Amino acid sequence: MTVDTLPYTTFYKAKKGIWSWLFTLDHKRIALLYLYAIISFFLVGASLGILMRLELLNPGKDIIEPHTYNQIFTLHGVIMIFLFIIPSIPAIFGNFFLPLMLGTDDVAFPKLNLLSFYLYVIGALFALATLVFGDGPADTGWTFYAPYSVKTGTNVTMSVLAAFILGFSSILTGLNFIVTIHRLRTPGMSFNKMPLFVWSLYATSWIQLLATPVIGITLLMIVAERVFGIGLFDPSIGGDPILYQHLFWIYSHPAVYIMALPAMGVVSEIIPTFAQRTIFGYKAIAYSSMAIAFIGYFVWGHHMFTSGMSGPAAIIFSILTFLVAIPTSIKVFNWLATLYKGSISIETPLLFALAFIFNFLIGGLTGLVNGALAADIHVHDTYFVVGHFHYVMFGGTGFAFFGALHYWFPKIWGRMYNKKVANTAFTLFLIGFNTLYFPMLILGIMGMPRRYYDYLPEFTFWNQISTFGSWITVSSIILMLANLIIAGRKGKRTTDNPWNGITLEWQTKSPPPVENFTKMPELPEGGPYNYPNAKKA
């Protein structure tokens, strides 16, 4: 039997029963397992965020005690960083679409892929178990800064072990993707003919592989310090707390790019598809992903300007930080240039991509304020940083994640969602998001410190606006997810290629068959974004 005559059975129907899902080696099923798990943890993290905003509605106590507040913002951070943003796009859409975009039938190591998923689940269980074991979740913040993390009586050990296990999941996924990209590209697909989402996953995977082991060891050092009192970070027994910050941020700054780069890859897919136009500056976008991944290693010290690090080191890190802005802005300029003279169709995924650019621009520019040594001394550890971070992570990666969900939804489920409801949810989401986080930038400049349970009366107005924004945001997310869930079950059947995309995943059936393609996919002539009906400028 040749590949042309293979019968078509979707990957949903190929095997039945719970065990066929729990022990599947199919990258598409593993991607969906990740999807359901990650969305669940996102909802838990979002609920904790809503609780925090409710507490901050008025000065003084509203609904929770100060100690509980400290634990909630720590757990919110751990869940959102390690269980949602880091794995979200690579583990779900990377797993599902990397082999499809490369024109192959699976990732290089399917069993390792399943192991990565179970490591993720075990790590997640460790994080959630801190709620019921010992003295409750850690109250250190997601950064676990020493020496407090060494001395606090809360369940730091279990929290850092959760992050340690999740790190292994991340490393194995990165390794799997690198080998898949090097070895399993369809014949004729050179590196410079790969889709830009694949490029972004490639850059991300290298960061996962090289940076994550550092945080693994560092977190084990925290456990060793707590159990044996070695004197690594605790100054009272000869340790250096700034060394902990160095080691932590050597991973955690590149980790910001683990979160952001796949999002940029998603935007690079959505924009040419909905502009029906060849992407402007393909190589510039592709290589800027690698440049961001590379330069991202050299800037960790900008998180430590006020920590007591030396002046010369701070100056060097500040200069290096500004270099990261260059490849990032190369991408933004190229996306905008792609839209120019395109046949633009305003669909929900494109709206999310445009919102990504808007939010990421605010997040990026406020990042430059933090990166400037003198300005950072004023805004460090204020709500300005919280606002900046959420603009980059939630406004950037979060919007790209939901954009990707709407973009590839018809391919994954073979059905289309209600576009009017999707656009309404998007509009509410954008308004709610900016109402929630822009006041934080103002509060930070006014001088409100981050992680504080209580605040002065002059901060009340903007805190209340922010909390009001959180209600709009959560309503929009509920509406969006309800629309997608209903569409997944009862949505109108759609064609295999409803957006007229030309990357290889659009050449197969929706939903795809187990082996991904019923016939050999054909590479588009002239590169992955050479749209045949594009207007000639």
Next chain:
Amino acid sequence: MSDENTVHITSYKEHISTWAALMLLTFMTVAVSVFGAELRTLSVATAMIIATVKATAVGYYFMHIKYDPKLYKWMMGTVLALFVFFMIMLTIDYLTR
């Protein structure tokens, strides 16, 4: 395909020589830490340099990087360069704090 599936049989002599060199370097590390403790920063730097040479020897001979395409050598070199940068920045911070 080029030499991707080629089996490389290396001699016992090469294996044993590499092992002996690694053992010698290990003794050197211990000796520097014991007898050169008063050198402080210099003794740490010496230990790091020796460790780098050992890691390179393991990668090159035992892990067969010497047979791999240039790309993999570049990858290994990049990783090493990142680590060196990390150590340089840490040292700058400590010496100028």
